[in-house]
Amino acid sequence: MAITYLKKAGPRPVSEGSDIRDIVQIMLTNIEREGEDAVLRYAEQLDGWTGDIVLSDTERKAACARVPQDLKDDIQFAHANIRRFAQAQLATIGEFEIEVRPGLIAGQKQIPVSSAGCYVPGGRYSHIASALMTITTAKVAGVANITAVSPTRPETGIPDAIVYAMDLSGADVILNLGGVQGIAAMAQGLFGAKPVDILVGPGNSFVAEAKRLLFGKVGIDMFAGPTDSLVIADHTASAETVAWDLVSQAEHGVDSPVWLVCTDRTLADEVMARLPRLCDGLPEPNAMAARTAWAERGEVILCDTREEAAQVSDSYGPEHLQVQAGDLDWWLGRLSAYGSLFLGAETTVSFGDKTSGPNHVLPTNGAARYTGGLSVHKFTKTVTYQRCTPQASHDLAVRTAKISRIEGMEGHARAAELRLLPMSS
Numbered sequence: 001m002a003i004t005y006l007k008k009a010g011p012r013p014v015s016e017g018s019d020i021r022d023i024v025q026i027m028l029t030n031i032e033r034e035g036e037d038a039v040l041r042y043a044e045q046l047d048g049w050t051g052d053i054v055l056s057d058t059e060r061k062a063a064c065a066r067v068p069q070d071l072k073d074d075i076q077f078a079h080a081n082i083r084r085f086a087q088a089q090l091a092t093i094g095e096f097e098i099e100v101r102p103g104l105i106a107g108q109k110q111i112p113v114s115s116a117g118c119y120v121p122g123g124r125y126s127h128i129a130s131a132l133m134t135i136t137t138a139k140v141a142g143v144a145n146i147t148a149v150s151p152t153r154p155e156t157g158i159p160d161a162i163v164y165a166m167d168l169s170g171a172d173v174i175l176n177l178g179g180v181q182g183i184a185a186m187a188q189g190l191f192g193a194k195p196v197d198i199l200v201g202p203g204n205s206f207v208a209e210a211k212r213l214l215f216g217k218v219g220i221d222m223f224a225g226p227t228d229s230l231v232i233a234d235h236t237a238s239a240e241t242v243a244w245d246l247v248s249q250a251e252h253g254v255d256s257p258v259w260l261v262c263t264d265r266t267l268a269d270e271v272m273a274r275l276p277r278l279c280d281g282l283p284e285p286n287a288m289a290a291r292t293a294w295a296e297r298g299e300v301i302l303c304d305t306r307e308e309a310a311q312v313s314d315s316y317g318p319e320h321l322q323v324q325a326g327d328l329d330w331w332l333g334r335l336s337a338y339g340s341l342f343l344g345a346e347t348t349v350s351f352g353d354k355t356s357g358p359n360h361v362l363p364t365n366g367a368a369r370y371t372g373g374l375s376v377h378k379f380t381k382t383v384t385y386q387r388c389t390p391q392a393s394h395d396l397a398v399r400t401a402k403i404s405r406i407e408g409m410e411g412h413a414r415a416a417e418l419r420l421l422p423m424s425s
Helices: 018-034 036-047 057-066 070-090 127-141 161-168 179-188 203-212 239-250 265-280 288-295 306-316 328-335 349-354 390-407 409-417
Strands: 004-007 096-101 104-112 115-119 143-149 173-174 198-200 228-232 257-262 300-301 318-322 340-343 381-386
Touching: 004 265, 004 390, 018 036, 018 070, 018 179, 018 203, 036 179, 070 127, 070 161, 115 127, 115 179, 127 143, 127 161, 143 179, 161 173, 173 179, 179 198, 179 203, 179 265, 179 306, 228 239, 228 306, 239 257, 239 265, 239 288, 239 318, 239 349, 257 265, 257 288, 257 306, 306 328, 318 349, 328 340, 340 349, 381 390, 390 409
Parallel strands: 115 143, 115 198, 143 173, 228 257, 228 318, 257 300, 318 340
Antiparallel strands: 004 300, 096 104, 104 381
16 A cells, blocks of 8 residues: 655644634623623624614515526526425435334434524625525425524625525525624524524634534534545546646635545646646635645645545545546445545536535534535434333333343332233232
């Protein structure tokens, strides 16, 4: 086995997130104590927003009316794909009832959560697609109350295209809020919104930390870090295509890792030679973000065989995994740790990020080794039930009492024995 790092990223500082954690904890504490007053104060201080927090129906309709029809058509195209994929996911979730043994009936039900809070990033980039991905999926899952928030721009609020996407997807309440204050407002049910059962959606490091700290009080989709992407390529791949696919993901931010796992040295060298030039060709601030991400977080790993490449990829557990290599069915069957898989040069993570249908809210930081991304499953609870005939209850009581006493749990034993049938004389 020969695995060679042609480019390797340095370790991240251990204390990188400590300041963020302290800031977010203070903000959450203040909002929990002061409620809407604290939220309004943070909205003005951090986003320069002094307007209404709740987007009225009139304002919602006006924002939607301002969106050009051709952009509406594009958003509707993406929404239809996302909704159709989510509906297909929902069809895979089953309910059942089984007679485990004579007289013992047990079953499984699927119950959607009552309310969901969807965070839509809107700082440097206006993430129209995030509104579609989160709200549409919650709606298809059957969530009755959906609150959506997104960072405002001074004087104008949430960009019109995001409002249109939120409205199209089925948001019940839209709040002109971003950041920690937006997350906290949804968790607490401020400004007339229903307190949420689960918080979902991507965001910056402050948003991610707020969700982490609130986990337990509410559910969350996942512990999210900076987006990451890995490309597996062999001699059949185009260096230009591979390089652009890496650059397109590096532009997310300076802390977004991109990795190339390659079985061809010539291709690897060509990609590394092209990539800085492609970064420089982006507009700012995208160019700076991509350059820094590639310089500090980018890696290129050369492998002798495709099996070695698959092993390396699985060890990384990337959020996004692209395969530009021969025999795509082999890769589909072999790879086991990724958030979403993109097979062949004809597809790209950009499709998944925006329009193709499968959700783009995905596990980062290697979490794909043990979990998947946002889906209708995240908005539903798998619950169980059981019932017994008198005879089945009697049989269970005898066994339960014996096991309980071996465990030292006398109360369990006595509760079980209350179900014993009277002995016939």
